[in-house]
Amino acid sequence: MIASLSAKNCASNKKAIGIFDSGVGGLTVMRQIHAALPYENICYFGDTARVPYGNKSPETIKKYARENARFLQDQNIKILVVACNTACALATDLHSYVDVPLIGVIEPGVRHAVESTRSGSIAVLGTKGTISSGAYQERLKAALPEAKIFAAACPLLVHVVEEQLFTHAATRLLIEEYTAPLMKNSPDTVILGCTHYPLLQPLFQEILGEDIILIDPAYSTALAVQQKLRALDQLNSGPEKGSCAFFVSDDVLKFKETGELFFQRSLDKVTLKI
Numbered sequence: 002m003i004a005s006l007s008a009k010n011c012a013s014n015k016k017a018i019g020i021f022d023s024g025v026g027g028l029t030v031m032r033q034i035h036a037a038l039p040y041e042n043i044c045y046f047g048d049t050a051r052v053p054y055g056n057k058s059p060e061t062i063k064k065y066a067r068e069n070a071r072f073l074q075d076q077n078i079k080i081l082v083v084a085c086n087t088a089c090a091l092a093t094d095l096h097s098y099v100d101v102p103l104i105g106v107i108e109p110g111v112r113h114a115v116e117s118t119r120s121g122s123i124a125v126l127g128t129k130g131t132i133s134s135g136a137y138q139e140r141l142k143a144a145l146p147e148a149k150i151f152a153a154a155c156p157l158l159v160h161v162v163e164e165q166l167f168t169h170a171a172t173r174l175l176i177e178e179y180t181a182p183l184m185k186n187s188p189d190t191v192i193l194g195c196t197h198y199p200l201l202q203p204l205f206q207e208i209l210g211e212d213i214i215l216i217d218p219a220y221s222t223a224l225a226v227q228q229k230l231r232a233l234d235q236l237n238s239g240p241e242k243g244s245c246a247f248f249v250s251d252d253v254l255k256f257k258e259t260g261e262l263f264f265q266r267s268l269d270k271v272t273l274k275i
Contacts, residue, residue, distance in 0.1 A: 014237045017042040017246070018226065019078035019101075021069040024052035025256060026159070026196030027084030028263035030106060031245075033223035034082070038230070040239040043246070044076045046274065047260070050251035053159070054087040055130035062130075066092035070099050072248075072274065079235055080104065082226060086127055086194055086218075090136035102229055109225040110192055110218025111140040117214045118190040121145060124183045125152040127194030128159065137194055151186050155179040155195070162197040163259055168204060176201070176208050190214040200263070247271040 018038070020031050024047050031045050046069055048054075054062050066088045070081055080102045083089050089105035096103045114123050123145075125137040132154040141150050158179070161172045183191075191213055193199060199217045206215060230236045237243065247268055249256045257268045 013079060014235050015042065016077055016079035016235075017044040018080050018082060018230075019044050019046075019073035019076060020082040020084050021046040021048065021066075021073060021088075022084040022196060023048050023054040023065075023087065025049075025163075025260045025263050028260050029196045029199045029217075030082065030084040030219040030222055032264050033217075033219045034226055035243075035245065037223040037227050038236070039242050040237045041230075041243040042237070043243060044073060044078060044248070045245070046073055046248045047250070047256055049249045049256055053128075054085060055128040055156075057130075059091045062088055063092045063094070066095050067098050070095060070103075074099060074101065076246075076248075080226065080230060082106075082222065084196055084219075084222075086136075086196065087130040087134070090131050090134035102233065104222060104225050104229060106196070106218040106222045107136055107140060107194075109221035110194065110216055111137060111144055113218070113221040114141065114190050114192050114214075114216045115144045115148075117216065118145075118148070119214075120187075120189045121147055122149045122186065122188040122190070123151070124180075124186070124188040124191045125150065125194050126155050126179065126183075126191060126198065127152070129154040129156050131194055137192060149186065149188075151183045151188060153179050153183050155198075158201065159195065159197045162200050165262060167201060172201065173204065173208065176204060180209060184209065188213070190216060192216045192218065194218065245270070248274045250274050 018041050083105040089107045132152050138150050166172045253271050260268050
């Protein structure tokens with residue numbers, strides 16, 4: 002009986018971590034999870050046919066999130082990671098539609114910011130959809146009621162990242178334009194609340210100053226996934242390194258070309274979801 006239970010647990014541990022995003026940005030989250038948990042199998046779905054989510058209605062985003070979650074559950078996953086900030090902000094009831102543990106990118110980023118701030122003054126940068134939802138602002142206030150919170154939408158930064166304009170003068174001007182009003186309030190901590198923004202982290206640090214604490218929710222999420230799987234005794238200890246499978250809803254070639262930039266390694270096994 003003990004041997005049978007052990008075999009069952011081992012098989013369960015080898016199930017994949019499921020991750021979904023509206024496109025390629027969530028690969029920055031997957032990159033951090035893969036680095037923290039190299040023995041885990043990971044299954045990623047990028048909803049490239051319906052990107053971006055930021056200009057969709059809340060009901061539409063909820064519908065997409067549920068469909069994405071169901072698809073990943075069919076891939077035999079053990080935990081679901083919502084890598085899309087907009088989906089996290091708006092599909093708040095998604096846990097009711099899945100039968101595996103669920104982790105989004107917003108809560109871990111908020112916890113990291115609250116633990117890191119020295120003054121309680123925190124700024125949040127994100128897409129229009131994420132910022133207008135108030136998700137980060139509300140969770141920060143709940144976790145740190147005395148916090149002073151400032152937020153700004155930075156819609157064009159997604160495009161400059163996908164065009165690989167990481168150090169371009171235009172990118173620098175955009176960051177300066179978006180952040181100047183916030184920095185007048187002297188925040189000591191800034192949350193990069195979009196999965197594209199970590200690729201601009203060196204430029205953000207240069208422009209905002211070395212004293213500013215930059216929070217990458219992708220890194221925070223990887224730690225949260227690690228902690229959750231450990232608590233559930235679901236960590237895969239190897240000995241083989243984990244495999245990575247990628248699914249998209251449109252344009253496999255474009256996903257591979259752009260995705261390798263985000264994941265920072267070659268993408269094998271990219272499959273078109275029919």
